[in-house]
Amino acid sequence: MTHALLAATPLWMPSAADLQRLGPLWSLAGTIVAVLFAALLVGRNYRVAGAIATLGGVFTATLCWRGITGGAVPFAGLAPEAAAPMLVVDQFSCFFIFLISVFLVLVTGMWFMGLDAGVPDEAARRRDAVEFFVLFVGSAFGMALMVSTSNLLMIILAVESASLPSYGLAGFRKKHRPAAEASLKYILFGAVTSAISVYGASLLYGQFHTLDLMKISTAIGSQGISVLTGVGLFAFLIGVAFKVSAVPFHFWCPDVFEGASIEITTWLSVASKAAGLGLMLRIMWLLSCTVQSADAMRWVAHAVAIMAAITCTVGNFSAFRQTNLKRLLAFSSIAHAGYMLMAVSIIWQPRESAAGMPHPASSAVIAYMIVYLLMNLAAFGVVAMVYWSTGRETMDAFNGLGWRNPLLGVVMATCLFSLVGLPPLGGFITKYYLLIALYDASLIWLIFVAVFNTLLSLYYYARIAYAMYFVQSDEAPVRAPAMGQFAVLMCAAAIVLSGTFYAGKLKSFSDQRSRDMYGAMQPTGLRVAERPTADSMH
Amino acid sequence: MLEALAFYIFAAVTLVSAIGVVASRNIVRSAVCLLGTLGGVACLYFLLNANLLAAIQLIVYAGGTLILIVFGVMLTSKSPWVVFDPTRGQVVGAVIVSILLATGLCMLLVGNEWPAGTAMTASPHVKDVGTMLLTDYLVPFEAASVLLLVVMIGAAYLARPEK
Numbered sequence: 001m002t003h004a005l006l007a008a009t010p011l012w013m014p015s016a017a018d019l020q021r022l023g024p025l026w027s028l029a030g031t032i033v034a035v036l037f038a039a040l041l042v043g044r045n046y047r048v049a050g051a052i053a054t055l056g057g058v059f060t061a062t063l064c065w066r067g068i069t070g071g072a073v074p075f076a077g078l079a080p081e082a083a084a085p086m087l088v089v090d091q092f093s094c095f096f097i098f099l100i101s102v103f104l105v106l107v108t109g110m111w112f113m114g115l116d117a118g119v120p121d122e123a124a125r126r127r128d129a130v131e132f133f134v135l136f137v138g139s140a141f142g143m144a145l146m147v148s149t150s151n152l153l154m155i156i157l158a159v160e161s162a163s164l165p166s167y168g169l170a171g172f173r174k175k176h177r178p179a180a181e182a183s184l185k186y187i188l189f190g191a192v193t194s195a196i197s198v199y200g201a202s203l204l205y206g207q208f209h210t211l212d213l214m215k216i217s218t219a220i221g222s223q224g225i226s227v228l229t230g231v232g233l234f235a236f237l238i239g240v241a242f243k244v245s246a247v248p249f250h251f252w253c254p255d256v257f258e259g260a261s262i263e264i265t266t267w268l269s270v271a272s273k274a275a276g277l278g279l280m281l282r283i284m285w286l287l288s289c290t291v292q293s294a295d296a297m298r299w300v301a302h303a304v305a306i307m308a309a310i311t312c313t314v315g316n317f318s319a320f321r322q323t324n325l326k327r328l329l330a331f332s333s334i335a336h337a338g339y340m341l342m343a344v345s346i347i348w349q350p351r352e353s354a355a356g357m358p359h360p361a362s363s364a365v366i367a368y369m370i371v372y373l374l375m376n377l378a379a380f381g382v383v384a385m386v387y388w389s390t391g392r393e394t395m396d397a398f399n400g401l402g403w404r405n406p407l408l409g410v411v412m413a414t415c416l417f418s419l420v421g422l423p424p425l426g427g428f429i430t431k432y433y434l435l436i437a438l439y440d441a442s443l444i445w446l447i448f449v450a451v452f453n454t455l456l457s458l459y460y461y462a463r464i465a466y467a468m469y470f471v472q473s474d475e476a477p478v479r480a481p482a483m484g485q486f487a488v489l490m491c492a493a494a495i496v497l498s499g500t501f502y503a504g505k506l507k508s509f510s511d512q513r514s515r516d517m518y519g520a521m522q523p524t525g526l527r528v529a530e531r532p533t534a535d536s537m538h
Numbered sequence: 539m540l541e542a543l544a545f546y547i548f549a550a551v552t553l554v555s556a557i558g559v560v561a562s563r564n565i566v567r568s569a570v571c572l573l574g575t576l577g578g579v580a581c582l583y584f585l586l587n588a589n590l591l592a593a594i595q596l597i598v599y600a601g602g603t604l605i606l607i608v609f610g611v612m613l614t615s616k617s618p619w620v621v622f623d624p625t626r627g628q629v630v631g632a633v634i635v636s637i638l639l640a641t642g643l644c645m646l647l648v649g650n651e652w653p654a655g656t657a658m659t660a661s662p663h664v665k666d667v668g669t670m671l672l673t674d675y676l677v678p679f680e681a682a683s684v685l686l687l688v689v690m691i692g693a694a695y696l697a698r699p700e701k
Contacts, residue, residue, distance in 0.1 A: 012673050029684050036691070078677050086677035131695040138688030145681060153678050161685040168692035174700060203646075209654040228650045 012080040021075055021089045023063040024097045025148065028141040031056025032134055039130040046115075046129030050108055053133045057105035057140075064098035067091070074518035076150060084212030088150050088282075088518045095366060095513040096147040096278040099373060100271050104140045106377060106487075108133075110384065111263045113484050117388035119261075121173055132172060136267070139165035143275035146243075150286055150518065152201045152211040152236070155279065159197070159239050162275060163190045166268060170260040182252075182259025189252040190242060197239025203232030213286040221292030225299065233287075233300055240283070243276030244337045247311040254318075257330035262387060265326055266380040269333045270373050277337070277369070280304075280344050281362050285517065288348035297348045305345035309449040312338030316456040323395045325383045328460065329376070332419060335457060336372060339450060340365050343434055346441035360437035362514035367433055367506050371418070371426035371498055378491035379415040382408050385480040385488075398464060400473030407485055408478060409468050414492040416461040418499070421454050426498035426506075433507065545585055552578030563621045569607045576600045590664050 019026075034052050042048050068091060076085035111132075115122060125132075142161025149155055167190065171183025205211055207228055208219045220229060238249060245253040257265045284301065288294035315335030322328035347361040383393060385408060390397045402409030418427030431454070438447050498506050555574025562568045576599045583592035624632075671679050 012676070032684065032688060079675075080673050128695065131691055134688060134691045135695075138684070138692075141684060141688075151678075153675070154681065157678055157681045157685065161681065161688070164685065164689045165692055168689075168696060171696065174696070206652045206654045207650065226650070228646050231646060 014078050018077055022078065022087055024060045025144055027056060027060040027063055028137060028144055031137045032141065035130060035133050035137065044127060044130055046126045049129045049133045050112060053137055054105050054108050056137060057101045060101040061098050064094045064101065067094035068098060074516055076518055084151055084210060084215065086149065086151050086154050088148050090518045091513045091516045092362065093148040096274060097144045099274055099369060100140055100143050103271050103373060107263050107267045110266065110381065113481050114263065114384065114388065117481055119388065135165040135168045139169065140271065143271055146275040147278035150213045150282065152204060156198055156201055159243060160194060162243065162272065166272065169264045170256045173261055178259035182256040186252045186256050193242035193249060194239050196235050200232045200235025203228060204236060207232065213283060214289065217287045217289050217293045220287065220296050221290045225296045240276055240280050243272055244280060244341065245334050246307055246337060246341055247314040250334050253334055254327050254330040258324055258327045262380060262384040266377065270376050273333065273337050274369050277340050277365055281347060281365060284344055284347045294348050301345045301348045304341060305443065305446055308338050308341035308345055309446060311341060312449060312453045316453050319460045325393050325395065329379060335453060339431065339434060340368055342446050342450060343437060346437060346443060349441050358511040358514040360440055362517060363510045364434040364437045366510035366513050368430040370506065371430045371495065374491045374494050375415050375418050375427060378411055378488045381484060381488040382412045385484050386478055389478045389480060395467055398467045399471040401478065402469040404475060405478040405480060407489060408480060411488045411492040412468060413465050414495055416465050418495045420458050420461050424499045426495040429499045429503045541585060548578050548581040563623065565611050565622065566608065569604060573600055573604055576604065590667050
C-alpha cells in the first residue's frame with residue numbers, strides 16, 4: 001500500500017539551501033518547542049522559560065541580520081513545482097522578522113523587570129511563565145509568517161497564528177476583569193473579521209483559480225478589476241486591517257491595550273502593527289506588480305488612502321478625552337497606523353527606474369517602523385515603571401513626574417514630542433520621509449490630512465508633558481529599576497540620534513531593505529518560473 | 539432529475555432550519571435547528587461529489603461545534619431556558635442588512651464565471667487530498683500544526699481552574 005502510494009506520487013523534498021533561507025522561521029518554531037520541552041525536563045521554572053525565549057529571539061535576530069547584511073536575494077518557494085510558492089524570503093521580510101524578534105527580546109526583558117518590581121499578581125506570573133512564553137513566541141511566529149508569504153492560504157494561516165495566541169495573551173491575567181473583557185472583545189472581533197477575510201479569499205480563489213498573489217495580479221492586469229474582484233479583495237483585506245487596527249476595524253484596540261498587562265500592550269502596539277503593515281505592503285505591492293495590474297489597482301489604493309486618512313483622524317480625535325495612559329497610547333498607535341497606511345496607498349505607483357531603485361513607500365514605512373518601535377518601547381516603558389511604582393496608569397500618576405523622577409520625565413517628553421513629529425527627533429524625520437513620498441506620488445490632499453493630524457496630536461501629547469512639568473504634586477518620588485531606566489534612556493538617545501546625526505543612515509538602511517523586495521518589478525534573482533495552474537484541490 | 543430533486547429537498551431543509559436558528563428565542567432550540575442547517579449543507583457537499591468535505595462538515599460542525607455550543611449554554615447559563623429578547627428596532631435593522639447582503643452576494647455569485655468551479659470534475663478521493671496535504675500543501679499543513687500546538691496550550695491554560 002505504501003509502495004503504491006509512493007510510486008504514484010513522487011515525494012517532494014525541499015533542497016537544503018531552500019530550508020536554510022527560512023532559518024528565522026524554523027528558529028522561532030523551535031523556540032516554542034524548546035520552551036515546552038524544558039518545562040518537561042526542569043519543571044515550571046520561569047527563569048528557564050524566559051531564558052529560552054530570549055535565546056530564541058536573539059538567535060532569530062542574528063539569522064535575520066545575516067540575511068540583511070549578507071544581501072539575501074528575493075526567493076519564493078518551498079512548494080513542489082506544480083503549486084504556488086508558499087513562503088517568501090527577501091530583505092524586506094528579513095527586516096521585519098528582525099524587528100519582531102528584537103522586540104520579543106526587549107519585551108521579555110520588560111517582563112522580568114516587572115517581576116522584580118513587584119507587580120500584584122507576581123506569584124501567578126512566575127507559575128504560568130511557561131504558557132505565557134509559548135503564547136508569546138507563538139504570536140511572534142505568526143507575525144513572522146505574515147511578512148514572509150505571498151499565498152492567500154498562508155496569509156490566512158499566518159494571520160490566525162498571530163491572532164489566536166494574542167487573544168490568550170490579552171486575557172492572560174485570569175482574575176482581572178478588564179483583561180477578560182478585553183480578551184473576549186478581541187476574540188469576537190477577530191473571529192468576525194477573519195471569517196470575512198476567508199470569504200474574500202474564497203471569492204478570489206473561485207475567480208482566479210489560484211492562491212498565488214502574483215498570478216492573481218497577472219490576471220487582474222489582463223482582465224481589470226471587476227466588482228467581484230473588488231468585493232473579494234476588500235473582504236480579504238479586512239482581516240489585515242484588523243491586525244493594523246485601521247478604522248473602522250479598530251474597536252478592539254483601546255480595550256485590549258487597557259485590559260492586557262503592560263508588556264502585552266507594548267508587544268501588540270508594535271509587533272502586531274509591524275506585521276500587519278508589512279503584509280499589507282506586500283499584498284498591495286504584489287497585486288500591482290505588472291504595469292496593467294498597477295493601473296487596475298489604482299482604485300483599491302484610493303480606498304486604502306481614504307481608510308488611512310479616516311484612521312488617522314479618528315485615532316487622534318478619540319485620544320483627546322482619554323485619561324488612562326495605556327488607552328491614550330492605544331489611540332495614538334491607531335493614528336500612527338494611519339500615517340503608515342498612507343504609504344501603503346501609494347505603493348501601486350510604478351517607478352520609472354524600478355529595477356535598481358527602492359520604492360519610496362516601503363522605504364518610508366521601514367524607517368517609520370524603526371523609530372516607532374523605539375518611541376513606543378520607551379513610552380510604554382515609562383508608563384510601566386510609573387505603574388510599578390504608584391500602581392496607577394492614569395494621567396494623575398504623571399503629575400510632576402519631571403520632578404519626581406527627572407530621568408523618566410525627560411525620556412517621556414522626548415518620546416511624546418517625537419510621537420508628535422517635532423524636529424530634531426526621529427519622529428520628525430521619518431514623517432518627513434513619508435510626506436516626501438506622498439508628495440512624489442502627488443497625493444497632496446493626503447499630505448494636508450497628515451499635517452492637520454500632526455497639529456491635532458500635539459494637543460494631547462503636550463497635555464501629558466504639561467502634567468509632568470507644570471502640575472504640582474506632593475507624591476513620593478518614582479522609584480524605578482536601574483536597568484529599566486537605562487533601557488528607556490538608550491531608546492530616547494536613539495530617537496534623538498536618528499533624527500539628527502544618523503538621519504541619512506536611517507534613510508539608506510531602509511532604502512536598502514526595500515530595494516530587493518520580491519516582485520515582478522525586480523528582475524534580478526527572481527525564482528518564480530511560469531508554472532501550470534494545477535494547484536486546485538481535486 | 540433525481541439529483542435536482544435531492545438538491546431542492548436539502549436546500550429547503552438548510553434554509554428552513556436556518557430560519558429556525560434566527561427565529562427561535564430559546565438558545566437551545568436554536569442550537570438544535572443549527573443541526574439541520576449544518577447537516578443540510580453537508581448533504582449539498584455530497585451532491586457536489588465533495589465527499590471528504592461533507593464528512594468533515596458532519597464530524598467537525600454537526601458533531602463537534604454543535605455539541606460544544608449546547609454544552610457551553612448548559613455550563614454557563616443559570617437556567618437552560620435562556621430567552622434572548624431583541625428589540626423591534628434590532629430585528630428590523632438585522633432583517634434589512636441581511637436582505638441587502640444576501641441580494642448583493644447572490645448577484646455577485648450568479649453573475650460571474652467561476653474557473654475554479656468548472657475545473658472540478660472527478661470526485662476527489664480522500665487519498666488525493668491526503669497526498670496534496672503532504673506535497674503541495676505541506677507548508678500550510680505544518681504551519682497549521684504549530685498554530686494548533688500553541689492554541690492548545692493557550693486553551694489549556696485558560697480552562698485550568700485557579701488553585
